[in-house]
Amino acid sequence: MKISCLSLCLLSTMCWLYSTPTTGNKIFQFGPCMISMNVNEIRASFTAIKATIQAKDAIRTISILSYPYSLHNFNSANRCCIIHHLLRFYVDKVFKHCETEDSHVNRKISSIANSFLSVKKKFRQCNEQNVCNCGEEAIEKYKQILSNYGQLNTTSAAMKSLGELDILLDWMEKAH
Numbered sequence: 001m002k003i004s005c006l007s008l009c010l011l012s013t014m015c016w017l018y019s020t021p022t023t024g025n026k027i028f029q030f031g032p033c034m035i036s037m038n039v040n041e042i043r044a045s046f047t048a049i050k051a052t053i054q055a056k057d058a059i060r061t062i063s064i065l066s067y068p069y070s071l072h073n074f075n076s077a078n079r080c081c082i083i084h085h086l087l088r089f090y091v092d093k094v095f096k097h098c099e100t101e102d103s104h105v106n107r108k109i110s111s112i113a114n115s116f117l118s119v120k121k122k123f124r125q126c127n128e129q130n131v132c133n134c135g136e137e138a139i140e141k142y143k144q145i146l147s148n149y150g151q152l153n154t155t156s157a158a159m160k161s162l163g164e165l166d167i168l169l170d171w172m173e174k175a176h
């Protein structure tokens with residue numbers, strides 16, 4: 001009896017281990033916060049609409065996330081700070097203002113928005129106990145992002161920020 005229970009436990013652990021990569025949830029550490037996120041699902045939705053979104057973006061001289069320099073390797077506390085701000089930025093300033101005439105594209109956008117919303121909630125829960133300490137570097141970078149966003153009208157700024165989502169995802173995964 002004991003043996004069969006043990007093997008059952010082993011089996012379920014193995015199943016769990018094997019199923020983790022396919023469900024796509026990855027754990028990211030941002031300062032004190034460990035956040036699980038289905039980054040593959042977000043990427044898949046984004047990839048499906050990227051060309052449509054970027055084709056609508058006529059203003060090539062500005063980047064929201066990468067001007068005047070790219071998101072770089074901040075230390076752990078600053079990573080936490082930046083990601084916390086950018087989650088709020090995307091939820092409050094970007095997805096709300098992104099709409100196209102294409103309902104398929106709109107559905108993908110709301111699926112990405114829902115994923116961000118759930119990550120943002122996890123972050124808020126973490127922040128109730130552990131606040132990320134924002135360094136000057138992170139605050140400065142976020143100010144620049146807001147200032148780039150402010151150069152365009154709400155719709156253009158939102159669509160451009162959406163089109164740059166892969167910059168954010170790459171940055172999260174690279175530093176991971």
Ligand SMILES: *[C@@H]1O[C@H](CO)[C@@H](O)[C@H](O)[C@H]1NC(C)=O
Nearest residue numbers: 058059152153154155156157
């Ligand atoms: C926003 O800016 C874009 C590009 O300059 C322009 O095509 C669009 O009509 C503007 N929208 C509004 C609501 O002003």
